Amino acid sequence: MTEVRVPTLGESVTEATVATWFKKPGDRVEADEMLCELETDKVTVEVPAPAAGVLTEIVAAEGETVGVDALLANISASGEAAAPAPKAAAPAAAPAAAAASVDVMVPTLGESVTEATVSTWFKKVGDTVAQDEMLCELETDKVSVEVPAPAAGVLTEILFAEGTTVEAGGKLGVIASGEGAAAAAPAAAPAAAAPAAASGAKDVEHAPAAKKAMAEAGLTAAQVQGTGRDGRIMKEDVAAAAAAVAAAAKAAPAPAAAPRAPVAADDASREERVKMTRLRQTIARRLKDAQNNAAMLTTYNEVDMTGVMELRNEYKDLFEKKHGVRLGFMSFFTKACCHALKEVPEVNAEIDGTDIVYKNYVHMGIAAGTPQGLVVPVIRDADQKSFAEIEKEINEKGKRARDGKLSMAEMQGGSFTISNGGVYGSLMSSPILNPPQSGILGMHKIQDRPMVVNGQIVIRPMMYLALSYDHRIVDGKGAVTFLVRVKEALEDPRRLLMDL
Structure with a gap:
């Protein structure tokens, strides 16, 4: 007999509610097949089968609260399953249909x-x-x-x-x-509509997390739609x-959003109204929250890309032959940012209430445009990875982002973000922060421009850089220093090897 127990739920989380059982007693299960789902006030946790066999007993039913390592169910080996399995399966055999x-x-x-x-x-x-x-x-x-x-x-x-x-x-x-x-x-x-018709007559089990939230907010189910x-x-x-x-309790309620201006009938007939996708609604809300909640400011600089382009052209064939991935510009910018974040750690920090949380790691978010909207896959511990590792991960996650295959975990936990508007031809822009991060670097189009070098006018491939930052935590000096260190590292990539 194999026991199915509650896994570790996360730091400071000691209990969960059994949300859904995907199997019933008597069902055959395979190792690592999903048995049930637990719900905490923070995350949803899947519980896989620890071994193959037959689910002989469910100890904790849906809706029950269980602690860490509590017994959820028992699984018997195939040989042991012969006796108990028919007992649970008997009711299912009653219908005449095969x-x-x-x-x-x-x-x-x-x-x-x-x-x-x-x-x-x-x-x-x-x-x-x-x-x-x-x-x-x-x-x-x-x-x-x-x-x-x-x-x-x-x-x-x-x-x-x-x-x-x-x-x-x-x-x-x-x-x-x-x-x-x-x-x-x-x-x-024809019976497909039956559940909806009967729904009003049966009791509804509300989500466990909702019950807890109602208790904390002092609300009853009658007050919630x-x-x-x-x-x-x-x-x-x-x-x-x-x-x-809370809004109703205020003496002066917040004004409603301004309605759309009247549209002429002939114009309205040629318009198309499409509901915003959930992704686009979230992007809109988060970007507006960033502007409302942070003291956002942007500082600019420009970088001569000659050194990076020459190094890339010299080694790109050998790099691709050895590592199986093309050497792009993003790995240089990622490494340059990691280098600068060590000197200016407040750009790699966030505000939590009255505390500043400094990150002793760099989880680099790489903004990617997709047909569905903007997403930001995260390269975890980018400061500890090589150029090849960074390029492989950017390439792989970028492809899955375009296909809509990224998981939530791959888009969470970033500590700093890079956005490359240059791939679309942008010459200059002010990127918006990705909350709760305190900094985002905007890359732009590489353009040949006349520059004065050693008293001579020469043509150089130049790129404008923009750092948007939260002025509540990052001072102007820190922001400028960060951008200068990125510029120095890109104009002389050897500095990255020497940690200068």
Whole structure:
């Protein structure tokens, strides 16, 4: 018998709530197959099977609170499973139809992400699907998530239409698999609306994190409008209700946003109104928050790229032959920034209340434009990596960013960001901070310009650099010093090798 226990939940987190069981007693499980999902007030934690066998017992049911290392369930080896398995499986065998129902569940969306929007269904009710064939696509405020079919059969039920919001671990649809799948489909299709019709008559179990948030805010369920399935209250709903209560308590409520100016009828007929994606809404909110919450200032300089370009041209073929990746400019800028951050650590810090948190590491965010919007994959411990390691990671994460395949974990924890508007032809711009970071470097287009060098006018490949910083923590002297150190390192790349 193998025990399934609560894993480590993170620093200072001592308990969690069992949110969803993906298996039931009697089900066969494989090693590392997902058994259940736990929810804390900070993250969602998946619990994989520690061994293959049969799930014989679930000790902690959905909705129960469990501590670290608490017993969740028991798994027996295949030989031991013969006796208990039929006991749990007997009720499922009652229907006359030979088809087995397989639930299509919302996959794990990433750390701190509790819900997503159904973007596109690639199949409709009654369609035959193959195992692992793509059923639908979900959109969070960071990434797009594809949902494959967990089994072959017929899609008999779609619970959430395109444009609706679903929660992590929730049920999206049902697939009838087995010999009776085709016969089950017509009967199941008309019943697809039944759960919605009956939803008002049953009790709704609100999200555990929402219950805790309501207790902390002093709110009751009657004061919160749930946006989850069947009116389930989510943590975000509690935050919205608390904000509404606070706003109502103010003597002078904040003015509403100015409405759009009237549009002539002939112009309106030629306009197209498209709802902002969750990613675009998040980008808009975060950028505006950065302007509102930080004392943002930008300082500029320019760098002669001759030294970097000559070094790159001399070694790019050997570099690619040895490391299997092209030598670009981003590794030089990443290394130059890491070098400058050591001298000016406040640019690599953040404000937490009345404290300044200095980072003794560099997790470098590299802003990347994608068809869905701007994302910032993070190169962790960039200060400890070689040019080749940095180029490989930028190349790999950049490709997955464009394909919408980045995980939430890969876009979190950055301590400084580099944004390269030069790839789009930008000559000069002021980048906006990526909160809670205190600095972001803007790269721009390399352009030949006449420069005075040793009393002579010569043509040099020049680039404008811009450092936007939070003036609450970074003084002008520190910002200018940082930018000068980046300039010096790029104009003489040998300084990076000598740590000068």
